[in-house]
Amino acid sequence: MRIEEQIVGSVHLCIGQEAIPVGACAALDLTRDAVFATYRGHGWALACGTDPVALFSELLGRETGTNGGRAGSAYLSDPDHGFYGENSIVGAGAPIAMGAALAARYDGSGRVALTVFGDGAMNQGAVHEAMNMASAFDLPVVFLVENNRYSELTPIAAMVRRDDLVSRAGPYDMRASRIDGNDVNAVRETISEAVATCRAGQGPVLIEALTQRLVGHYIGDAQVYRPHAEVEQARAKEPIIVLSATLRADGVSEHELAGIETRVRAEVAAAATAALAAPPADPTAVKEHLYG
């Protein structure tokens, strides 16, 4: 839809990284917890429970979009499902998540804030300010790094002395773990433990989930910076392949797996069709909601 220019503007896909939002959201209580994601956040919105029609509608600039067309692909939010939004500024969600966790100290909600960002954000000052303050005050924040090896178009390994980003937890004395981000069960278990730590008042947790993008940073990214074989190798280990193998080993039949795929593809296609049929965002309302 982006290539056909039904969707316009930058679109950042999370193909290859799906296990992280799906596993993490399964470990959260989204009636009270708060998720702060990045511009690569469509999967996070869906995993939180956003209606796929509302998501497609937002990408298409429709009135029925999560944000009525005001956010677009890279800055959408759906707080009714605990999704406090994508963020198009790298690392900027971390201090905000820390603030949501701070609020939990006073509002009795028991909220845990989860902020997810890429490896590139680990070199942003705001992330470190948030990690330090959350640690100093034992705030319930899960800092989750989706390490897909590329900070936009540049290999993270070339931009850091040590590429095990989980080691950044040390100076803040945070609990931390580094996991296979393509294993949805490992993600769910690790985030469950982190959430329990946070709810127990034992301070923030840093998790580095290793994964790979199967696509470019944005649609249209030629990925000249990436070895050709890398993506092909990554395809063999991508989360849906991994999960399918696990399910087969658990006795799920090919027929059932094929049925799931058919059903999901039909659901996505129907959502896209419904969104395309929705009315465009109302231009007469463009000046509304600047102030209360």
Added chain:
Amino acid sequence: MGEITYAQAINAALRRALAEDPKTLLFGEDVALPGGVHGVTRRLRREFGDRVFDTPISESAILGGAVGAAMMGLRPIVEIMWADFAFVAFDQLINQAANVRYVSRSRLKAPMTIRTQQGATPGSCAQHSQCVEALFAHIPGLRVCLPATPQDAYDLLLAAIECDDPVVVIESRALYHSLKDTVDLDAPRSPIGGARIVRPGSDISVVTWGPMLHTVLEAAHVLEGDGIDIEVIDARWLNPFDTDTVTESVSRTGRLAVIHEANLTGGFGAEIVARVVERGVPLSAPPLRVATDDLRIPAAPGLQRAAIPGSDLVAGRLLSLLKPGND
């Protein structure tokens, strides 16, 4: 009703807000146990416990923390110790706080108050002296005010805290302990916005704000001796800006001057002149802006006096509006 200082008026407003609304929080660098580097937040920690707390020297965490807490329904009041320090965390104000309501169509909001202080005082260095109000006023989604009196320091801060949007309250360090007046601490809360005619006059409408108000009043007093009657308007709020009060005044006097401590180019004075001119108010002299030259701010008091308009310079420039050639 005794007199209190500008700083004490701010302290009283914070106390009232913290007492009346359990959703308010107060945090920033050195605001709690030390009571603020300028003593503005003294004793509040003792009275309100952990709703008042110190933070790391991390402006992004302070402002981002306020955005997150505000999105969750609290009403954080944060201090950026010097306005110059806001630059290290502009992202959280401009890309984050200012966008919350608009992009979510009011499903989310960020009712946060950012207190800061600005301006040059003797010896203050170039990174502790700038007047940055025009930068904030340029950002849709932020409200901006600059109290110039103890009563306004009290009233405007309370209005800011009650506002459901992010408000930047720019205080004057020069006035914290030097300016004293009676303050009605039981005054009903006023909404945001509204300029105030501080001194009615008939010859020139002068719009100003912050500590420059007092410089302008001195100049007006001097000119009164020459039989010149200056109307002085304290803008108080740059967003929302009270264009009506200014144009009504200029339509009476036929002359407009805007005077601010911030430097000239891109200053808010240009915006005010443009608004008055665009409304077609008849003018009997070209509009005048008096501001600090486009300079960095030096520390030495003698250099600061040479850079920043004082009352003599202001009086001279105003006189030139009435008597061309006298500039």
